[in-house]
Amino acid sequence: AQSVTQPDIHITVSEGASLELRCNYSYGATPYLFWYVQSPGQGLQLLLKYFSGDTLVQGIKGFEAEFKRSQSSFTLRKPSVHWSDAAEYFCAVGLFSYSGAGSYQLTFGKGTKLSVIP
Amino acid sequence: DAGVTQSPTHLIKTRGQQVTLRCSPKSGHDTVSWYQQALGQGPQFIFQYYEEEERQRGNFPDRFSGHQFPNYSSELNVNALLLGDSALYLCASSLRPRDLETQYFGPGTRLLVL
16 A cells, blocks of 8 residues: 655744755555645645656745655755745645546645744 | 635534535536545545546545535535544545646535534
C-alpha cells in the first residue's frame, strides 16, 4: 500500500527566511505528487503538482517543489517566507484504479505545521 | 468561477444520530470525492462518485454512504454516529477525463459528535 511521510510535524521560520518541507512516499511507481496548504479552519488549496517531466515544478504563491526519483522525495521550497504562509502543509500522492470506469484517490501525509516569526 | 461549496459549515450531533453533508462541485466538474480529516491528521479518502455511482471506496464502514445527483452534486450520509466520527469532512471535485488527477477541495464541514 502506498504511504506518504512528512517527517517534520512542526517547523518555525523567521519571516524572510527560506523554507524547505520534506515529503517521502512509498509506491511501486512514480505517482502523481501534490502539495496542498490548509489555513486554520479552512479547506485545502492546491499549491503545485508533479506528473512527469521537469523535476522542478513551480506553483502558486512563490512555492516550488523538487522531485527526486532516487530518493522517493518531493520537497517543497520557498525562498522567502511571508507571515501569511503560516499554515499546515500536506503532501499527497495520487493513485488510479483502472477497474470499471476507473477512479482516483489521494493519499495524504499527516502534515507539517509552519509557524512564522515576524 | 464558483469553487467547491459545502453545507453546513458546522454541525453538532449526538451519538447514534444520523447526519447528511452536502457538496456542490466546481463548475463543470463531474466527479466528487469525500475525505475525512480527524484533528491533527491528514485527510483520508472515504469514496468517490461519478455518473451517480460509487466508483471507489476507502477503508470506511458501511455506516458511511453517499449519493451523487444528476447535476453532479453529492451527499455524504453517516449513520449511527460515533464519537470518533468527529472530524472535518472535505469534498473534492475533479473533471474526467482531462484532469481527474487534480482535485479541488471545498472548505469542509466540521462535525462534532457528543
